[in-house]
Amino acid sequence: MYGSAIVGGWALQKGFEAVALDFDSERLQSTMQSRYGSAGVQRLGQWLAMLQAQKDRPLQQQLPTVNTFWNRAVLQSEDSTLWSQPDYWATPLETLGKGAGDCEDYVIGKYFSLQRLGVAVEKLRLIYVRARLGGVGSTQSIAHMVLGYYETPAAEPLVLDSLLDNIMPASQRKDLTPVFSFNAQGVYVAGAQTTSVDRITRWRDLLARMKQEGFLP
């Protein structure tokens, strides 16, 4: 509840400098139909409906709705089984089509959903974290990725995690140890002036595939 209060406070500033994601929904649907059939189309419809419903809603409603939508719509899986690759960044359409994905696919889905709803991309960061499994004192941990919402660059982020529907400030997630983060404005090596996200090969691949599917990022 504490998180919700904070989100409510931040929501006042929502929309500033926001560049919304655009897409051609008909083309998305036809791509989905041809690749993944009616099940995929149904999940896509749900996503579009959610986005439509959350349009112009306050941020404190949008963040949990988006988080919950993706956590419920997608089953936790591994890239090696889904894509036969050790690591694959799937597009939102691919994730919805498969109905399954790994932690990065959740983060990507949430990132573009929030961008669509008008959240400024510089406030969103993709964070590599070490997640401790089990309770306090457990030594078992996994490599994980979450989406962080930073109201200001220096602020404590809200964590949108695929393992939890609940959105909490980072300080309350003792199980997560952040290792590295980046966003669409791109950071690879701090201080490198021309390094944009476009030059991150993985991100560029993702955007290119999205463009083919009907997104206009």
Add this chain to the structure above:
Amino acid sequence: MSLLKQLLISVTVAIVAILIGTLAFSIGAARQYLDGQLQSESENAASSLALSLSQPANQDPVTQELLMMALFDGGQFKLIRLASPQGETLFERRRDNGTSESSAAAAKPRQSAAPRWFVEMLPLRSPKAERVISDGWKQVGQLTLVVDDSYASQALWGSSVRLAGVVVLAGLAWAFFVVLLFRWFRKVLQQEISAQVQAIGRQPDGAESAQPAKAAVAELVPVLSAIADTRERVQATALEQMARIESLEIEVNRDPVTQLPNRKYFVNELRRALSGADGLAAHGHVMLFRQRDLLALNAQMSRASADAWLAAMGEQVNQVLKSHADCKAQLARLNGSDFVVLMPALAGPQAMSLVQQIRQVLLSMRVTLSSGQWCRWSFALTDYSASSSVTGVLARLDYGLMRAESSGQAEVEYVAYGDDEVVSDLAGETLWRQMLIAALEAQDALSLSVQPLQFKGSNGMQERGEASLSLRTASGETLMGSLFLPVAVRLGLSAEFDLRAVALGAAWLEQNDCELVIRISLPSLAQPDFLGRLREELSAQKWEHRLSLLCLELDAHGLTAYPDEVAEFCRAMALAGVGVGLRRLDQQPMGLTKLHTLPLRYVKLGSEFSEQAAQSPGALHLLQAIAETATALGIQVMVSDSVNAETAQLLHRQNALTLAV
């Protein structure tokens, strides 16, 4: 190949080589730089990652995996691999260009990427960096890192394309410049050099001859001045040559003695006149006159004074010609004794007054030979039409001259062009016809001039008159029969004139008691009513008693040309009591065989033949044969020209009469 072309081609080759070299070196340098950068990037990234992974806080495998994933996802690497000291791979992320689903998608944004051939041609070293990571004192693994070089390739490709573009642009600019240079150079050469060189051949005219135009190109200044010098020299030489050619032409075309045009010049002029090149109808007359006694003159005077006399004669004739400037007549000396006057553009009778004036001048300038005789001129005249040939005209003149010389008279022998000419001088003939008919119709236009001649024979002197018809024109000039009768023959009017001559002769005999010779044209005999009208004329009562003094003379040529007519004529005249004579029998020796068939009163021989007889045994035999045959037939032999004493004696022995001086 032109010098300029060679120069430009060599410069172009050099420029192309420089541009290609620059391109190759630039690309090579860029590639080397990129290789170095990639290598250092690999080394730096490997060092940083190894440093992070070696920290005590990061020894947890999950943290290590996260660090490596974050680096791989956020950076541009082909490969990040962590292997245990035993070589077992603990973590690996590899970017494959051929990954399943991403490949098709990735193809599109990579459109601007370097083409495969370029990458294969200029491969970048995939810089691999290896670092060992440690946990405290212990080595726990080997980190391998390969940086993705596709951006470097793309940058290299991009810069190569731009550089090649600049090179091509520079090449095109150079080519354009070369084309402009070529055009400009051609223009300059055309304007400066060609114009100047062409001016060499032209005649210098005031404005142009001054100085060459200022050269637009500094390099051409010495060339232009050399050309100008050459031009001046060439022009000076050309002027010299022309003066020389002119003097040579004068030498070639002039007779050195009289300064009159020579035979070559005359023949050319005649040919030009015959071709109608002057724009006038090719009709005119040519008069030839020969000094028959040039040898004797040269022997008698000094050669120099003979030459001076000839020059003076030429001068006098030229004076006459100048007074008829409109007819453009020209006097020329054909050879030593022969002179010729070309009278183009004088129609018909107009030429005759000029001919007579020339004859008068020449006769007035005669000198006396040592033998006491006047030196002799013989004259021949012919006319020509457009179809005449030079040889035809000259042959007629020679024929005329021969006739004049054999007749022994200083009359002009007019040999009109005959039927063989295709084109006749219609305008001239019309004028002639009008004049001749007018003369026949008028009462007093025609008159008979009688030249009294003394003939000497073994039996003493004999006197006779030789008549010739003369015609007074409307303008008051008097034309001799020799000048208009040939035309009358051509126009078919000879019979009329012959009849008129006979009538006038008969009238003359009324007052004179002397044998009178009247010449009858041969073509008149061929006219069907001529003989009848002649008989009618002669049968007039009033002349009956004088007819025996009348003698009609025919040319011996008639014996072969008109044998029947001549025979009939002779018989008719014998019946009428009129004598018939033959002249120039020596030219027709075949006529000798017919003498016995004709009642003739006399035959005439030329002096040339008679004089030949004194030297040539053959000619002597012929002369004797003629004389004997004639004497046997009762025909008198006469020589119509003065002969030397030796020949005269010979002839007198043969009962021939010779002309007494």
